[in-house]
Amino acid sequence: MSELGEADFGLTTFFARSHPNDKCGANGLPLTPNSIKILGRFEHLKTISHENLCKYIDIQRGKHERLLVVTEHYQQTLKNVAKSGKYSVEENLVTLAYEIVKGLAYLNKRGITHRNLSQENILFNKKGKVKLSEYGLYYMTEYGANVAFPIGHPQYLSPEVLCEYPVQYDEHSESEPSVLTPTGPKSDVWSLGLILLEVLTGEEFWGDLTMPQTFFKILSFVNSDIHPLDAISKDLDIESQVKTLSRDFMDFLRKCLSASPMDRANPTELMDHSLFRDLRQKNSKTKNGHRLFSSDLRSLDLELPVLGQNGYNKDYNEDHLSLRTMEEVYYLWQLAGGELFGALKREGLVKTKPPIHLLPYYSTLDGEVFGQRRDQAELLDGTIITLSQEQLRKRLSEIDETAYYPLLEDENSQVTTNLPSSPSNSDISETASLPLVIREKDVEYQFHRIILYERLIKGYPYKKSHIWREARVDIPPHVRAHVWAAILEVEGDIYARYDSIDKETPTNTDRQIEVDIPRCHQYHELLSSPSAHAKFKRVLKAWVVSHPQYVYWQGLDSLSAPFLALNFNNEALAYSCLSAFIPKYLHNFFLKDNSQVIQEYLAVFSHLITFHDPELSNHLEGIGFIPDLYAIPWFLTMFAHAFPIHKLVHLWDTLLLGNSSFPLCIGVAILRQFRDRLLTYGFNECILMFSDMPEIDIQRCVQDSIKIFCSTPKSATFRQHAREPNKPGTSSSRPNISYYSRDYNEQPKSELSMEPVKVEELKTEKCCRISAEDLIEMGELCGPSSSKSPTKRKPNSRPMIIVIDIRNPEDYAKGAIPGSINIPFPSAFSPEGDLNPCAAVNVLNQNKQQVKVIVGSRGKNANNFAADLVRLGYHKVCVLHKGIDVLRSTNILTVPPADYF
């Protein structure tokens, strides 16, 4: 992560080569637009971070294959600086060479060739340090294959590069043009040699030659016996200046300017050149900070500044924003109204040409065209626009400087307030109550949230519980990737783990994975790029290979998509999140035979619909619209197959905080949102509706599912196939995460708990079962103090439940649950199916909002009674698991007061 410092944001634009219309690839699908390919490859450039390189920050696609690239930028170029004659002094020249070589060597190590080095793109920051820019163009365009213009400055091109050109594209061939043989990093060394000579002499070489003459000159070195350095010195009459150089430097230049790449050094070799002996020693510096999710010792190299020493006080930086990372500032810049296209237009870089000017003069019947002049816009325009940070700084100007360094712990209380207040905005927590879409666009709010989270993430895993607490408020998009990983409790050296997995050896799931990936979330620009497809494949293969007990089910691709989109440059983290997510929410869903698991899940889902919306449940069951027909893709992919990623992330922000039963509540919330339509629909309309998921208000869905979750007794969603509790001891390492996020299976079990029920039996039942524990807790039968549920009830309000005892009055009189009412089943319903009026029924009707727990003895009576109540439209009906007998061992049962009868 590099800090902004005094960098500007520079914007450049260029066009990708467009494909001829209607051309298809080998698989019959349209060719991937070149701009998309570039987009995918660009992501790798974002990970390039080095003190002598400008950082690549963002790329966006415009119309007609236009690309806009945002980079770290400085105004000072080598071309300007060299004019001062500074580099006629060898010492300065050595430093310059060293810093450039360092940058190139790093690129070399990361598999990138610059190919574009020139005096204009060797920049200097305010401290005079070299910052190379534009080094990614060759890489991101797939070595020039994706653009219609050549890359590289003619006079600096090395002989071997010129030997390769020009390449003819066959526009009419079926296949895509093969990728050019990429030039190696040694071509950069040639350019470097020439540039050093130029700045030494203060002359621009071959400036008066035409391009073919220049190329001829360069190529003439190839078959010559004279070393190019000597030839150039002689040719340009600079021998006297070259002679003043030290022997070391001459040797260095010779190594750079060898005509054959075989004799030329590569940047990494140049690093070890004796010329840099002194500089290398100075450069051994320690590094602070560590990489998240690694097993490195995080304080190993830590160097803390000491107050009053080393000019620490002098270094105090008033500009706090400059200490934030470039990515973060850029993100805020966009929120503060920064917009790339606007900037382009203002600078007059968007040139439009009337379409009629683009018509060819002559066209044959075969579609061949002649006399179409090349559109100048397709060529590379070197203009770099500096994006003004003024607006952002203005927006943030009134923020107190302490806001940049929020305290996570307070002396007085363990829990500090979530949201700092700021003088400019009387209270940030006011913003927190606004809808999420507004919060996500509010630059000041996001600023506070990002800073807070960034601190918390640095403290992960120790700050885990604090992260959980904040995530309940919201998760800023900018930090979502890491926050999700933290919530999923990804820990340890994920990189080593991922690296050790064999992702290459062919397996028999490869074909399936390969046909699924090109149609998985392809509306997403990044995910439709070839780079993404390769990553998809590796992550999926890694998961399948490392989970031999499971298999690849279609849907796993959708499930991995959000993690990959968020962690595009961090496959290991994407994989780790996926691997943590699946056991948490989809335990055993990917078994080869998962039918029991899914059937149980769907049965519980049916019960939940009935519990919360009997009317809807009655209707859907009446028309035969059962969850098996529509909800399998929902749950198998945790809605990743049903919603686009930008909506899904908001759903998952909350889903991740809930336990494994929470997704069931989301399912109910979705049905709820379409309730009115569903109630009027027949079978066909219903199923058609969900075959193509209609627009949904995802925020409302999230709110509804939380409400549904909180009003569902915990044991009602019990599933025997849910994940077994962690081994004792391991779970205690978790922080005190909320009541809601704990799974039912993780609670201690007793004879009052739920126990497995056969799927077949579950499916015959209409209502859910609840455990005796839940009954006791919700009915407060052991006194209110024992309540574990955080749902606080106002004192003197009615209990949450009403217990309906359906045994015959004799049994009831012998001992019943305190407060329960008795509606004996045999006489409860009239022949028409209505409840026969009696005192108990009146009580029931007065307590319609309460959870109704039907208590019977053995047999099916309780279930049937419950089903009848549902038929009559009573909601929140459930059945006590195992009936009254389960309570015999407790001391709860009492003889009802005599006046009850």
Add this chain to the structure above:
Amino acid sequence: MAGRTGAQRPNGATQGKICQFKLVLLGESAVGKSSLVLRFVKGQFHEYQESTIGAAFLTQTVCLDDTTVKFEIWDTAGQERYHSLAPMYYRGAQAAIVVYDITNQDTFGRAKNWVKELQRQASPNIVIALAGNKSDLAQKRMVEYEEAQAYAEENSLLFMETSAKTAMNVNDIFLAIAKKLPKNEGGGPAPSRPGGVNLNSQQTQQSEGGCCK
């Protein structure tokens, strides 16, 4: 939309009888089952049609002389693993389209297996059509037309090469099926519930009615 003759809904035409048929699509994944249905039902083609998980359902009506034929189309997931779900979709189906990809020999082999399974386990009178999809990619052909046709004749299947992308033969294959389906039972053997599949065949559907059991 071009090339959709015959697949239009009748304009308020009330003459003739209405038949309802359940049709299921089977075949290896990514051969174009969902694309065929989408082309037939909505006249659309999505280059990046998402994979089907479980199954999808759509309906379309075609007119045949004086009969209106309503297809209830079950589009199944192609992955072999979802095979165990398939019987619940083809059970009770009056027609099936088994799809393969003409550029992939393996998918043709898989199609043959589906045909075998249908002949063995589906309703005895089921009308089976074989569709060699992606005929727009004829230059990449791996399954010869003659080979597939001979196989279809042997097994008395309807056979066409189709292209969901260009719409070639898409309506035709559905129409051919509609023609072949028996329409003499007074509206066809309409299912007990509209299009529903009984997923719990062992369980009776009597939860309605309200009487106490």
